[in-house]
Amino acid sequence: MNKREKNLWQGIDPGAQNALTPRDYRTASFAQELAQRGVDAGALLAEGHKQGRNIGVPLNPDGTLSTVKDWPRASEVKDAWIPGVEIFGRKIHPQRHRGCFGEFVRRDEGILARIRLWPKQWSAARMFAYTAKGFHVHPPSIPEGSVAADWLRRLFVDESENYSLRRYDDEQWDVMFFLQGRVEVILCDIRAGLPRRVMRFFVDGDNHRSSNNVGVVVPPGVAHAIRVEGSEDVIMVYGTSSVFHPEFEGRIASEVENAELPEAWREFLRL
Secondary structure, three states: OOOOOOOOOOOOOHHHHOOOOOOOOOOOOHHHHHHHHOEEHHHHHHOOEOOOOOOEOOEOOOOOEOOHHHOOOHHHHHHHOOOOOEEEEOOEEEEOOOEEEEOOOOOOOHHHHHHOOOOOEEEEEEEOOOOEEEEEEOOOOOOOOOOHHHHHHHHHHHOOOOHHHOOHHHOOOEEEEEEEOEEEEEEEEOOOOOOOOEEEEEEEOOOOOOOOOEEEEEOOOEEEEEEEEOOOOEEEEEEEOOOOOHHHOEEOOOHHHHOOOOHHHHHHHHO
């Protein structure tokens, strides 16, 4: 079929033609894909999320870190990255005829040691196939006498590597791991004084060994949602910097949670 053929859709009813739209297959920039369509978590790691910064720097063939001047997309990813968000790779080891094994994180090594965060509470959750969790957000703790926007810019822009400033005990940071299934993680920065950014990426559970096996750190003030990909239930484990307080959670309920019972059932309950 010649795509330039005139009246290509003449064999389709005109009313139906008006309802049709072509899919956009154009390739967007990495930053646009991250904010709009979503990218694999492994792609974010491949961009080289460098330990210690909110920007990835790829490795040279010898394993050393390349410099930003050698990496044209560095500034693009830096501009798209939500400050305070961390994504780190996990190695899942197959255990033949038995299953698999993977570490979550070590207290005194790696990313959590670097940012000086160790959860006070660990929890587990199961999400049924075709469901979603969130959006919800945890409020940042602002020191008394500080202006929220000024404090958050200091914390995540001006002194982004001064981790001693972070108020882990007074606010909820999340550290997420996925053991089973596949999910889309959607993050939206709604903190005062910081640009609104969106990150969408796909994470594989441990039962799907891939470069998309990652841990995710979400700071307070970043709204987050998780959507199950596919027909498999999702099992996740997550740690929080403070113990759970209902007042620390602002939620946007989804239709899955607030759907009403069938009218016949409601009528029965009213009897």
